[in-house]
Amino acid sequence: MRHLGAEIAAIRPAEVTLRLPFRPELTQQMGYFHAGATTALADSAGGYAALTLFPQGDDVLTTEFKLNLLNPAQGDWLEAIGRVVKAGRTLTVCQLDVHAVHGSARTHVATGLQTLICVRGRAPVTPPGR
Amino acid sequence: MRHLGAEIAAIRPAEVTLRLPFRPELTQQMGYFHAGATTALADSAGGYAALTLFPQGDDVLTTEFKLNLLNPAQGDWLEAIGRVVKAGRTLTVCQLDVHAVHGSARTHVATGLQTLICVRGRAPVTPPGR
Amino acid sequence: MRHLGAEIAAIRPAEVTLRLPFRPELTQQMGYFHAGATTALADSAGGYAALTLFPQGDDVLTTEFKLNLLNPAQGDWLEAIGRVVKAGRTLTVCQLDVHAVHGSARTHVATGLQTLICVRGRAPVTPPGR
Amino acid sequence: MRHLGAEIAAIRPAEVTLRLPFRPELTQQMGYFHAGATTALADSAGGYAALTLFPQGDDVLTTEFKLNLLNPAQGDWLEAIGRVVKAGRTLTVCQLDVHAVHGSARTHVATGLQTLICVRGRAPVTPPGR
Secondary structure (H helix, E strand, C coil): CCCCCEEEEEEECCEEEEEEEECCEECCCCEECHHHHHHHHHHHHHHHHHHHCCCCCEEEEEEEEEEEEECCCCCCCEEEEEEEEECCCCCEEEEEEEEEEEEEEEEEEEEEEEEEEEEEECCCCCCCCC | CCCCCCEECCCCCCCCEEEEEEHHHHHHCCCEHHHHHHHHHHHHHHHHHCCCCCCCCCCCEEEEEEEEEECCCCCEEEEEEEEEEEEECCCCEEEEEEEEECEEEEEEEEEEEEEEEEEEECCCCCCCCC | CCCCCCCCEEEEECCEEEEEEEEHHHHHCCCCHHHHHEEEEHHHHHHHHHHHCCCCCCCEEEEEEEEECCCCCCCCEEEEEEEEEEECCCEEEEEEEEEEEECCCCEEEHHHHHEEEEEEECCCCCCCCC | CCCCCEEEEEECEEEEEEEEEECCCHCCCCCCCHHHHHHHHHHHHHHHHHHHHCCCCCEEEEEEEEECCCCCCCCCEEEEEEEEEECCCCEEEEEEEEEEEECCCCEEEEEEEEEEECCCCCCCCCCCCC
C-alpha cells in the first residue's frame, strides 16, 4: 500500500474503499495503470474488508482471487471497493470492483472475486479503522 | 516491470520466465512478497509469453486472470513462468506459475490462469527478445 | 437446460434468471445440488443474459468462468441470475449469482464471473425471449 | 457422476482421471458437450484427486474453481484429469484438464484451477479406489 501510494477512502463493516492516485511509474506500455497496480489495490481492499469482520488480533491471507479487466485503467486515480459476500468461520469471500476516476467520469475498470483465510492471532499491527 | 525491479530470466516461443529480486518495499505485513508483486510478475510473464507468438507490431492486453496463492512468497527472489496453453486468433490462454527461490530451495508460491487479447498493430515499442 | 430440467424465470435486457427444481439425481454425496448443476445453471443464465444484448442471429460461447461456492445448495429449487457487467464488441463479462430457495428462505449458494465471446451469425435457433 | 454417466479411468495418489462418453442430452445448441458437463467432470476429477490424499472418513467440498474453455468439446468421450498442486491442512488446490477424444485425436478442451476444503469425518460412503 505504502509502496503503491494508496490510501483508505472509506471503511465500514464488510466494505472498504481504497484510492490510488495516478503516478507515471504505475503505468504499463500504453499509459494506463498497470494490471499489477489495479490488482494490488483490489486485493488490499478485499483484505481490509475481511479484517473489519475479524476479531482483533486475527490476520488475513488471500488464498486466491480472480479479476476481469473491463476497461483501460486511465484517470486521475483508481478506486477499489472490497465487499464481503460471505463471512465464514475459515474462509471469507469478497467481491472486488475497481473504478478509474477522471474528473467527474467514473469507468468500471475491473471486477473480481477473492477468497481469504483467517489467520488466528497473527496480526502484527493494529488493522486500519480500529 | 521497471517499477517492480523485475528482469527477464529466459525467453522462448510460448514461454517466458521473469525474476524479481527481494526488496523490503515489496513485502506485506508478515515480511513476504505482497500478493500484488507476485501477481504483477505472473501477469507480465504471461503477457510476454503471448507476445512471443504474435506478429511483430501487435500488442497484448490481459482480459482476466486468476491466481491461487499456495505458499508464503519468501526468499531471495521470485521467479514467474508464463506458458501459452492455447493460442487462438483472438484470445490466448496462459498458465502462470510463481516460485520463491531461497538459496537452493524452490517453493511453489502461486499458480494461475490468464486470458489475453491480441491488439493488432498497437505495440509502441519493440517487445522483449526481438 | 432441458437435461437439467431448468426453466426461464425472468428475462430482460442484460439480466436473465433461471430456475432449477430439486431432483434427487442432481445431488452429490451429501444430498445437496451437485456443483455441476449449480454451475450449469449459472453458466446458462450468463449466456442468456449476454444473448439479450446481441444482434439477432449471433450466438455466444463461454470462454471462461469462475465460481465461488458459498453455502450448501439445498432447497426446493435453485435460482441463477446472470447480469452483464461489461458488454464489449468481442467479449462480454457477466456476474453470476445462484440462490437456493427453501420455502421462504433464500441462501446465497454461489457467486461467479464469466467471460463470453460473441459468435457472429451462428445462432441455430431463436434465442429465448424473442 | 451417475447422472452424467461418467466413470473412473485411472486413479493414483493426487491424480484421478474420469471419462464421460458422448451422449446427445449432454450437448448444447451447437452439438458440443455442454460446458456444464465439462465442468461437472472436471470438478469431480479434482475432488477425487484430493480425496486420495485425505485420511479415510474425511470428505471434500469444492470452495471455488475457474475453468477456461479452450476448444469445442466434441468427440467420442471427454477425459478429465484432476491433479493436486498443493495439499494443505485445510485447503487443497487442484489443476484440472479436460480433453475430448475423437478416434485417435485428443483436443485440449478446458483447463482450470480448483480449491477444495477438507471436511473432517463426514464421508458418508467409501470414496473411490479404497
